[in-house]
Structures are given as C-alpha cells and as structure tokens.
Amino acid sequence: MQKLGDFKLPQFFNYPPYFTLQPVRDTREKQVQLWKDLILDYCKTQKIFVIELEDEFPLFSNPVIERSLSHEARKAFLSALVSEGRAEWLDKGHRKCLILWHQIQDWANIILLFVKDNGLEDGVMTIEEIRSGIESRGTELHGIDRTILMRALKLLEHKGKVAIFKGTSTDDEGVKFSV
C-alpha cells in the first residue's frame, strides 16, 4: 500500500480520473466526497491547519501515476469543505484555506477536557503555553493553529467559561479558566 509519510493512502489514489475534475454530476459528487474525506483525514493525522493553494501540497499530486490536481480542482474540493463548515477561506482571494478537521465547538470541548485533566479549573495559562507547553504535549492541542485556538477560546468566553486578557504584546495574551 502506498504511503505519504506515515499516512496510508487509499487504493483509489492511484486511479487517474480521481485527479481530473469529473463533469458528470453523480460522478463528481462522489469524487468531491472522497476528496473531502481524504483531505480532512490527512490534515488530522498530519496536524495540518492551513492549505495554501499556490504552494505544493503533497496530497494534491501523485508522482506514481504522474497526476496532480489542477488549480480549479483544488479550489472546487476546498470550496466543498468550506460550504460544509469544515474549512474556511482566510483571505478574499481564496488562496489560503483553514481546515477544520474538528469544528470550533469540538475544539472548545477538547480545551475543556484538557483543563479538567490537568486540574486547571481555576488556573491561568498563556496562549503560547496551551499551544506548546508541557501540559499540552501529547494532546491534540499541541501545535494547534493560533486562529483556531483563539476562536475556540472566544466561544468559551462567550459561554462564561474563560476570560481572555490581553498583555502588552500578543506573546503574553492569556486566559483564566473558570470551569
């Protein structure tokens, strides 16, 4: 079985039509579905949060069969994710795409779980500590995209479970949990 790093690729990754945007409706719907699943799966295991359309993305080409997705096809598959709420465009030109393999609500729940596991119910942490501190090592929060983290925290703040306070620079932004 073919692999991309430690990611196991499905059989149909070697099927050349998989890399050509299919014009027939039913066929295309299935193709888009398969690409959406594969992109989310890959991003989740590889901890990839942002896909830039202009840059090389390993999943979008298959050197074994010498096929790669056209710009149009990449955009079509990512747009399909966006319309489902599983991704967001980060710019108006649709060149950078934020991939939400967990949706913001799910990320918020993961944070709460993390807080409870570490007995931080009334604790204080900086944003950077959550992203790369000792406590988060080995959890899904380790290395989380800053934009996604901030959104999840804001959601929690909205529910009154955390208070975000600003320091003098972005480095020392912090949160106080009150779960």
Place this chain on the structure above:
Amino acid sequence: MATVNNFFPSASITSSGRPVLLPNEVECQLLSAVDLESDDDPNFPSFKSGLLILTTHRLLWLPSNSTTHSNAIAIPLSLITHIFSPKKSIKAIFHSPRVRFQVSLNSKSLVVTVVARGKGDWDGFLPKFFENWRGRAWETDTVGSSTDGSVATAVSGASSNSGGFYSSDGSVRLVGVAGILRKEQEMWESTDKSLQEAFQDLNALMSKAKEMVMLAEKMRQKLLSGSNSQTSAANDEEMGSKEEMQDWLLSVGIISPVTKESAGALYHQQLSRQLADFVRIPLVRAGGMINLIDIYCLFNRARGTELISPEDLLQACTLWEKFDAPVMLRKFDSGVMVIQNKSHSDEEVFARIKTLVTQPDALQGGITASDAAMTLGIAPAMAKEHLLTAESRGILCRDISPDGFRFYINLFPEINSDDMHMVKDHGIYSLWARAVSAL
C-alpha cells in the same frame, strides 16, 4: 378499392417509398395529386390522388398514402401506342389539366386519362411525356446490353468462339494472350478517348455523365467477374487494388438523382426518400452510425453533377420523421450530427465499450477515442461521441493529463465512502486494484 389491380404491372417501391428504377432509367418529372381514369372499362380501378412519376422508361403511379406501397403501378412507355394531343377548347380551361393516351395491355387497348388536380409543373410535364415516349430509351438499353454481352464473351472466351482468325468486322482476330492484350489495349484506348471528351468542358461532362456512370458500372462488373474467376492467379496486392477500385466505383452511381428541376415542390420529400435508400449501405459499413458530413460527401459524389447543398441535406434528414424512414438523424450534446438506424441501440455500443475498458490494459491505462475507434470500427470523432455519451451515463469517467484525454471505467460508485481503504473482494473496483497492483 385497395385491391391489387390486374390492369397494370405493379411497381416495386423501396422501404422509404421511392420507386425502384430500372438500369439506366432516369426520373424526369413528378406531379402530386394525380388521378388515373378510363372510360373504356367499367372495371377500371380507382387511382385517386397519387404521385405520378415520369421516367425515361415508365409512367409510375404511387398512392399518396405511403403505407400502401403494394398498390403502386408502372406503365411502361413502350406499351403506349398513342398520346392524344390535348384539345384546346373552352371546356379545357375550366377542367383540371389532363392528357389521354392509349396503352395496349395484354393485347387489349385501353385509353387512360391522366388528371392533374394538384399544383405542379403541368406545362413542363406534357412536352417531357412526349419526348420520353418518342425517345425510346428502353430500346437503346437493349442494344447496349447486347453489345456488352458480346464484348464480355469475346473477352472471356476467345477460344470458345469458333469464328476463326477473322472476326465479323474483318479485322484479324488474335487468339491467346496476345489477343487478350490487344483487346485490353483497344478498350483502354476507347475509355481514354471518352474520358478526354468528357473533360473537354463542363457541358460535355454533363452530357457524358450518364455514360461515365455506365462505364463505372461496367468496369465494376468486369472487376467483379475477374476477381471471381482468377482468384488463384491474382496476388494479394492486385486484389487489394481491385477492391479499392471497386470501392471507388461503387461510390459513384446514382443514375437518377432527385433534382429540383424534376421534383419541383416535391423536391425535399423525394430527396429525403432517396437519401434514406442511399444511406443504408454506408451505414452498414460504418457500424450503424455515420457522420452527417461523411454522408454529405458520399451522397454528392454518388450524385455526380447534381450536387445538393448542406441545407438541403439537413432538410431531407429532418423529413425522415414524417414518413417513418428506417433511419434517423441524431444530434449529440456536442452538436455533432449523425445518421443512424432506428434500430441502432446505444446499449449495444455501451456494452462493447464496457468490455473494452475492463481489459487489464485499459483498466490500468484507460482508453483514448482512437483506441475505441479501432475496436468499434468507426471514425475517431464518432467514437469520442460514444465515449462522452457513456461518460454522461456514468459508465466511464475521464482523465485529462499531459498525456492526453483518456477514459476509464467509472469506479467512483464502487468506492465505499465510509471506509475509503476498503476494497470489496468482488466487483470492478477489486478487478481494477488487482490489475494496477500486478504491474
């Protein structure tokens, strides 16, 4: 009264409602809504409002209801003993135009009146009727065919002829190979002469057109008989060129093309019928479907000098629906128009395409339009239309790469979207997976 009449010989009609013409018979004029009447015999059947066709050899009367082909009749001009000149009287002005003629059938003489109730070129019809009757085209035919026969025997069996060294015209007869060679040489020279005459100017060509077609026909016959009798002696290369020659000659040869001049208002309708008869052979060769452009070329080549415009062809094709022709015009989504048999089914083509794309090679590398064209025995443009149609039905899907445009069997429906790594043991997906991993 729809009984088969026993007054006139019945005329054979093609399935699309065109008369079957005799060799060298040419259609001259068509009139619609024509009655045939006779005062002589009370048992004379009613021939009401039919299509009258004047040819060089016959008067044909076809019932207007095209489903009753069996009632079509033919009056050979040779049986007409007299055509009465129309009387110029006050009465004639108020009558529908008519002409009376005397015909002798089964040693019985009968006066028949042709009454034209429809709008047609009646004034043109009369002189042509006289002209064809006096022209006696049927007599030149018999003369022609008898000379043909004598030439054929002279060529094929010089030894069986007991005429000695001098032939009837006094020239020295040569027997054996030299004789055959000399005969060939003579024929070649006369052919060359008539070709030269034909190309002197366009008018000459027009007047020679019929001769050219006859020549082509004769040569074809000779080639046919030749290839039958000398198969053992002829080598492959010769056979190949003969076949090619035959093909060329076969593609000439609508002796009596429907023209605006002869058919008038009935032009498109008759053209449509003639076209329906014509396309049958090319259709069989092309596997049931043929490009409209190809038919345009073939049809015009067969018509020789009486070329038709693309608009006329298209109109003729669209008229097929009206008279239930065995062929139909079909427009693909891409805009390509083709002619196909009504019985032609896409399913059959799809089945063949499916077998083609499930071959191990095709599973792995897909197929191009030209691959399909070769297997299906059709033109690449046609094959591409079939592939695209199959794609739209979800049988195939496409792969566009720097290598080109290829088609694969559609695996998408087979892939399990809940578990993308799963490949079922049976079915086309596992077949594909095995073909790919085998490499």
